[in-house]
Amino acid sequence: MIFTITRSEKRNAINYEVMEGLAEAIKRTAEPDIKALMITGTGDHAFCSGGDLSVFHALHTKEEAHFMLSKMAHILYELLTLPIPTIALLNGIAIGGGCEIAAACDFRLARKGIKAGFVQGKQAITTGWGGGSILAEKMSAPSAMKLLMEAELQTAEQLKEAGFIDSLYDGSPLQAGEGFIGKMLGNDLSVLQSYKRVWIRKWEEAKLRERIEEEVRHCAILWESDTHIQYVKKFLSKKTVNKD
Template identity: 80%
Template sequence: MSYTIEKREKGYLLFTITRSEKRNAINYEVMEGLREAVNRAADSDIKALIITGEGSQAFCSGGDLSVFHLLHTKEEAYPMLSMMANILYSLLTLPIPTIALINGTAIGGGCEIAAACDFRLARKGIKAGFVQGKQAITTGWGGGSILAEKLSAASAMKLLMEAELQTAEDLKNAGFFNALFENDSLQACEVFIDKMVTKDVSVLQSYKKVWTRKWEETKLRERIEEEVRNCSLLWESDAHHNYVKTFMRKKTMDKE
């Protein structure tokens, strides 16, 4: 399995991507696992959902190009992009607190997953970034539209358009990371959510509706759909295909 889902004593659900050998890159199995976690987190006895990655090297390195490089045209790319965007919108609007526990590097789609969570906790010293621009595409899972809801326009545009890895400290200053930790990641996260999970779940759900109502009224789902379609157009460009070919060639050389 590429993931685990565990219910913890404190009343939260823990979803872990277990592909450390692939820097916890997203494949179709991880997508289905994340969908399952979101569905299970809707149970009445779950008060929070925590998403993390196995090991200490990577939280999530985005989409697994060794899988998705087989997608060439916009017609081939769109179903994958749309499926993950739907999952992330469900994560975004889950009626309980959600936390991205960023234990290592977060790249591209990994940052989109983090953006869809209510809170982002990161290990000091790690780097993260919306690097899709270097691949000649944009965020394609809704991350750009979601980021625009979470940060100021200038901060969000800078992160997306520069497409560079940033330090955890810079991302905290930008407002993307809510807190930084040094030692045991899960312990740090439990301390962060401790006061929340002691509250009645109906209170948590009522407060979360403040934001989900806003996103419904501003048609965020429709804006995400437009982002997905724009990314699928860029996906079939020569510039993106050339990036993927270079990436795959480098991976082959590294194995030799």
């Protein structure tokens, strides 16, 4: 199954409709003929630029922010623990929440030359969809901390060296994804599911879901801070000027 974010005019930013679409795609993977899920974005410029601030700027209090953050965190935990292989096909830039979606997938393929980064720190917030907790499970502590705390965009090549990206490609992202996962799909679905459950059990024993919920709460508190509110206002005013 292929799930494509089709908001190229917004650099494939996440709004509530995209959330619902991803949740529906995850549910449909339970169909017996689905052996893997690939996620990508439309166009050549962006995989996903994170949460759409033009939509989420209306969230002012930590309670309002917590509703949105926990909703997406729940979806990403469902994605993380799907009992089939999942692949993020980074066809373009991935920013903030876009990297959190990629982190929740089992494998990350990136087109050569793109950039990606957990830039939430520059917005005076943290990862709020579970990305930080997921990175703590999938990368070494120094590498994960560096990505999160520097909050900078890096090239796909740098991210491969750091261990976040698994493979680089040229050309079609779907062809790259099919080539990467082809040998896996040659095996019986029950084999793929049995192996995936090895990691799911590990994450359950590590209380990853509870840690993600705590991450969401901390981000919600920062969301209503004056620093973050000012960042959002500056971002939206800049977009308005550019549009004018």
